[in-house]
Amino acid sequence: MKVDSSIKQKYSHETEELADFKVGVDNVIFSVDTTYNRVLVLLRKRAEEPFNNYWSLPGTLVRQGESLTDAAYRTLAEKIQVDNLYLEQLYSFGEPGRDPRENPDSFGIRYLSVSYFALVRYEEAKIIAKSDKSTSWYKVDEIPNLAFDHDEILNYGWNRLKNKLQYSPIAFDVLPTEFTLNEVYQLYCTILGEHFSDYSNFRSRLLKLGFLLDTKVKVSRGAGRPASLYKFDSEAFAPLKDKPLLFI
Amino acid sequence: MKVDSSIKQKYSHETEELADFKVGVDNVIFSVDTTYNRVLVLLRKRAEEPFNNYWSLPGTLVRQGESLTDAAYRTLAEKIQVDNLYLEQLYSFGEPGRDPRENPDSFGIRYLSVSYFALVRYEEAKIIAKSDKSTSWYKVDEIPNLAFDHDEILNYGWNRLKNKLQYSPIAFDVLPTEFTLNEVYQLYCTILGEHFSDYSNFRSRLLKLGFLLDTKVKVSRGAGRPASLYKFDSEAFAPLKDKPLLFI
DNA sequence: GCAAAAGTGTTAGCTGTACACCCATGA
């Protein structure tokens, strides 16, 4: 990047008064519905201003004594009950004016959003019911206009999901403890699209990495030859951590 | 990841009072000294409590009306004068208690740090001199104990630099407009270590990507055959953006 | 037996690696 010679002038600010912030955490929570082969995002409908009645990412403001990660888990736990998940920090959005509650003239409180990305197991995730259906899964390709800059955050999370899947074993955090190779393949297909790899090649590459244990137990899903159940072997994976491996 | 069945209980907080934040921006600013083949990080010596006399990452608190990115550029511009750089957001650190100025009992102001990662051209970067030598380049493998959690932030940035270099053309942001292929190679060697690739293979892979233009102009660096000067062709690179390409 | 699903094998072409080798210049 080439910047003006005088970035000092350009980026100096007239006022030296510090901004006061509230910090929010917004979660992009994905799950994969393997029955219908679709990727879902958890949204909640706002019941207050600003953006009343808009759908938004589940979020919360950080409380006294609470860490960012804790706030992310709390938001998650308020919306769904789930035991197996992957969660990581995504990005922080802090432009002045991104929240209409900020008064543009008076330099009041600013709202910074630290976004988190989560992948949860769809089958076990129970939406904590409210009478009003204000929390619901949306297909990732049928997202309505969201409140605030949540479209941008969601898009950021969606890219992270697709990338992360290719070099990190997050899929095994949301698959059952024992799974068939075809279930892994379906998960990858659903997220990355049909055309990322042929099943037999995917299979041999994955097995060659050596961190999947064949339990030798067979399961039959309807007609056809029964499939072996595999387990993720975290000890065998450990040495591969931090290495630039590719799963697909 | 497997979490306790009751994450709701675990992560619920007694108080529902919101935390008040000041938001800081801390920059991990790298440069590569190609003369001595070493990676440098810009540090400044603190002249105030807390951590008086400790070295720290250059940082600042975000001002009213100022965006996070602007604050990052402002910090940079206060320390060094440089025209060519690459800058991106790194990670946000917001644990309660990460800044000793927070009063652990009274739940006062919290300090959140949004960290940024920058790569600048060493040869053109002039440290904006103060009488006291309070700003200085440090070799990345000889970093003293830093203030706050800046060791962790620096480590995070160092990993980002090594990864980013492999799939993104940030090197060309800090090389001269015209450069020899050997200069590119030296840069990669310095950051990734001697053993990442043999020169001739690096060379052919890089050229095959097709975004380097041979200007046909030759330069002689001492003895030996003169090298061709190349230019980065951003138009030719455009279609490769967002593709999972590897430079090494 | 036949369809369906799981799993194995084969091939052709490509890519990475490790070199050997040629080229152009300064001293």
Next chain:
DNA sequence: TCATGGGTGTACAGCTAACACTTTTGC
């Protein structure tokens, strides 16, 4: 002319993509 650094070529191993094939089940 020789050392030095720039640049090209090659041969082999290993990988990928595409697809044919075998195995084991339910019906």
